[in-house]
Amino acid sequence: MYFSKEELERLKKDGEEKAKEMELDNIGREYKANDIQIKCIHCKHTKFELGKALLNSRGLTFLDLDWLNESAKILICKRCGYIHWFSGEITEIKD
Numbered sequence: 640m641y642f643s644k645e646e647l648e649r650l651k652k653d654g655e656e657k658a659k660e661m662e663l664d665n666i667g668r669e670y671k672a673n674d675i676q677i678k679c680i681h682c683k684h685t686k687f688e689l690g691k692a693l694l695n696s697r698g699l700t701f702l703d704l705d706w707l708n709e710s711a712k713i714l715i716c717k718r719c720g721y722i723h724w725f726s727g728e729i730t731e732i733k734d
């Protein structure tokens with residue numbers, strides 16, 4: 640299999656970007672909701688790991704909590720592990 644010089648350059652760049660992404664996942668990322676930066680309510684840390692909560696189970700539907708649906712997001716504090724729940728939109732802060 641052959642790669643042109645351009646392709647090799649691109650692969651190298653892709654790899655570097657992926658490594659950077661992984662590093663970010665490791666230290667956590669900053670987010671905001673309603674234009675307000677999210678801080679851990681427990682330890683005031685600002686870096687989180689984003690997760691999605693699958694709440695659209697039959698049990699929740701029965702309890703009339705359908706509005707939560709799949710849009711619920713969780714941010715796990717990278718320092719203390721406190722889990723923050725959001726049913727609305729949250730956006731990542733990129734510098």
Ligand SMILES: [Zn+2]
Pocket residue numbers: 679680681682683684716717718719720721
């Ligand atoms: Zn915390």
